[in-house]
Amino acid sequence: MKIICSQEQLQLAVNTVLKAVSSRTTMSILQCILLEAGDGLCKLVGNDLELGIESMLDAQILEKGAIAIDAKMFAEIVRKLPNQDVTLSMSNRDENHILTITCGKSEFNIPGQPAEEFVPLPAIVRNQPLRIPQGELKEMIRQTIFSIAIEETRPALTGELLEVKQGNFHLVSIDGYRASFRKLPMSREFEETSCIIPGKTLNEIKNILSNEEDDMVALYFTGKHVVFELNGSVVVSRLLQGEFPKYENIFTSDYSTKIHVNRKELLMGIERAALVARESKKNPIKVSIQDTGMVISSNTELGNAHEEIDIQLEGNPLEIAFNPKYMIDALKVMEDESIVLQFNGSVNPCIIHQEEGDLCKYLILPIRLN
Amino acid sequence: MKIICSQEQLQLAVNTVLKAVSSRTTMSILQCILLEAGDGLCKLVGNDLELGIESMLDAQILEKGAIAIDAKMFAEIVRKLPNQDVTLSMSNRDENHILTITCGKSEFNIPGQPAEEFVPLPAIVRNQPLRIPQGELKEMIRQTIFSIAIEETRPALTGELLEVKQGNFHLVSIDGYRASFRKLPMSREFEETSCIIPGKTLNEIKNILSNEEDDMVALYFTGKHVVFELNGSVVVSRLLQGEFPKYENIFTSDYSTKIHVNRKELLMGIERAALVARESKKNPIKVSIQDTGMVISSNTELGNAHEEIDIQLEGNPLEIAFNPKYMIDALKVMEDESIVLQFNGSVNPCIIHQEEGDLCKYLILPIRLN
Numbered sequence: 171m172k173i174i175c176s177q178e179q180l181q182l183a184v185n186t187v188l189k190a191v192s193s194r195t196t197m198s199i200l201q202c203i204l205l206e207a208g209d210g211l212c213k214l215v216g217n218d219l220e221l222g223i224e225s226m227l228d229a230q231i232l233e234k235g236a237i238a239i240d241a242k243m244f245a246e247i248v249r250k251l252p253n254q255d256v257t258l259s260m261s262n263r264d265e266n267h268i269l270t271i272t273c274g275k276s277e278f279n280i281p282g283q284p285a286e287e288f289v290p291l292p293a294i295v296r297n298q299p300l301r302i303p304q305g306e307l308k309e310m311i312r313q314t315i316f317s318i319a320i321e322e323t324r325p326a327l328t329g330e331l332l333e334v335k336q337g338n339f340h341l342v343s344i345d346g347y348r349a350s351f352r353k354l355p356m357s358r359e360f361e362e363t364s365c366i367i368p369g370k371t372l373n374e375i376k377n378i379l380s381n382e383e384d385d386m387v388a389l390y391f392t393g394k395h396v397v398f399e400l401n402g403s404v405v406v407s408r409l410l411q412g413e414f415p416k417y418e419n420i421f422t423s424d425y426s427t428k429i430h431v432n433r434k435e436l437l438m439g440i441e442r443a444a445l446v447a448r449e450s451k452k453n454p455i456k457v458s459i460q461d462t463g464m465v466i467s468s469n470t471e472l473g474n475a476h477e478e479i480d481i482q483l484e485g486n487p488l489e490i491a492f493n494p495k496y497m498i499d500a501l502k503v504m505e506d507e508s509i510v511l512q513f514n515g516s517v518n519p520c521i522i523h524q525e526e527g528d529l530c531k532y533l534i535l536p537i538r539l540n
Numbered sequence: 541m542k543i544i545c546s547q548e549q550l551q552l553a554v555n556t557v558l559k560a561v562s563s564r565t566t567m568s569i570l571q572c573i574l575l576e577a578g579d580g581l582c583k584l585v586g587n588d589l590e591l592g593i594e595s596m597l598d599a600q601i602l603e604k605g606a607i608a609i610d611a612k613m614f615a616e617i618v619r620k621l622p623n624q625d626v627t628l629s630m631s632n633r634d635e636n637h638i639l640t641i642t643c644g645k646s647e648f649n650i651p652g653q654p655a656e657e658f659v660p661l662p663a664i665v666r667n668q669p670l671r672i673p674q675g676e677l678k679e680m681i682r683q684t685i686f687s688i689a690i691e692e693t694r695p696a697l698t699g700e701l702l703e704v705k706q707g708n709f710h711l712v713s714i715d716g717y718r719a720s721f722r723k724l725p726m727s728r729e730f731e732e733t734s735c736i737i738p739g740k741t742l743n744e745i746k747n748i749l750s751n752e753e754d755d756m757v758a759l760y761f762t763g764k765h766v767v768f769e770l771n772g773s774v775v776v777s778r779l780l781q782g783e784f785p786k787y788e789n790i791f792t793s794d795y796s797t798k799i800h801v802n803r804k805e806l807l808m809g810i811e812r813a814a815l816v817a818r819e820s821k822k823n824p825i826k827v828s829i830q831d832t833g834m835v836i837s838s839n840t841e842l843g844n845a846h847e848e849i850d851i852q853l854e855g856n857p858l859e860i861a862f863n864p865k866y867m868i869d870a871l872k873v874m875e876d877e878s879i880v881l882q883f884n885g886s887v888n889p890c891i892i893h894q895e896e897g898d899l900c901k902y903l904i905l906p907i908r909l910n
Contacts, residue, residue: 243842250812276812280843333595442620442646472613473650
């Protein structure tokens, strides 16, 4: 094998596939990335068996071949090379699988492993893709990923429900205490479908997606995998099996109390009140909603906090309590200046949505006070 | 006690004194900062018994008084308050020592401790100060602090020698394997003196010093303490007792091998060669100096690296080996484009200095190869 490419292009490709290399495995082949120079095409591949990423490399191929090389070491070397042409070569007859990296006056010889031992990405039959702007998908993930379940007692909840339904594209996460819903109206028709994507996959995809509205990502669905194609890279992820909770009915539009409030003021007030509640995460903040305004308070052995917030109230006054972190997480990812909170008494969930538009909705269970 | 000040000024003062609050103590009074409103003067004080910082606060004093308040909690609250006027008050008759913080529509009541329990800063008789530009002192610390000793077997080496000698101001650090020397010619005469300042003090001072050449810092010396006065703050530090090694003679000007080299090229080459040496810090890099150039190489079970660097050689060719970290640390903090390395055979130290000027000098012991 012998290829020549620019240090910049190589670094970009390595950093992309690195996101699919496991850092916690003890199997040395899973710590590797595959470097493969084929017929006019050169690619890098990372695969932790749950998530796989393949990235094309714009390279001059002088001799075909392939090798698996320790990902962390290779990435560190590539990052520190000068911004010049890099030559990657390996004697195809050499049974020691030594990769030689030369760039300017630097030369490295790094022992690798035979390419055959690398676990290939699953072969996927690609049907019609769903295309959406990368910036939109990135924003949708950012606005919902925080409420996936951490504990694995119900594996399906450690991922997000992806749904194509009635001309809309949905992402939904539910951790048992709260739910996040984000919608994107689709410009073209696409067959209705749904699947559960692991949270890890979405977190990694988010970091690869560009912010540009014009860059598109193509999604392919099979029963067991989802494929993302973007920027010369292919991301293949296993899907989570199991039942995702029905979420449509939990976002009720009924309310006994409804308030209109400035999002940033509410966020800052809750963040401050949460400071004296920090010692134990079990400490709730209390919310008192009156005609005259909203009072957020917390009272622990660390001290007490009292925050007054201007609101517009429709319906009944209310006393209710929340885990402040859940409120903060939702209020932080919203973009709107003015938002709406709806309540149905002190033991039913609070629903947060936009003042105008219905692209994102959040549900948070209250904490019952004695 | 009752004072009114701006949130911005308060945050600045809190963040400054916070650097002298211990995070590892179990004595709750040492986790506090003192807030004191006196005759027309308001100040905050932090004191971990080794390092103390006092910061003036520009405030309107409505009622005098003092309280010790948990530093971390107070700093977090102040940081999250809106950028408006903050009122800090405490009933002087209240024996519970509750500090009330109000700002806009926020109110906090935080239990504190009696001011009398706070350990005051040592009283220092201030003689003639030594004044130097803050930016210069900051740079001097940055260029020498990395080679203080970490282990406390010889306490004096965990600090830096500060010296006024022959019209120059010196900072010197020695950890047993390497030494760093930085000089500043003084514009005014000052009595010759020397003391050993704890590394922690210098690290904290570095973060308070401004980059502006025009801002001055005043230093006062007593037998047991050093005082830094800057930007409305006073930093008092204990000095380290003990003998600091004589360093003048180790920076010999004799050499059997001398090279002139581009600093960045050498740094990048060593950093790359160090990548395959990383597994164990004991792995040295080998340096081969010949008429034709310099070769840096390392060879471990992770692979091997070979770097060629252009040099100008005076004297004999040489084979020598180093801990790459020591070389990297010194080369990183120097600013010069071209530098000089001097050697006296493969078992004596290497001395690194500027091509032009003698403001900074570094000494590094080699590793003996079998």
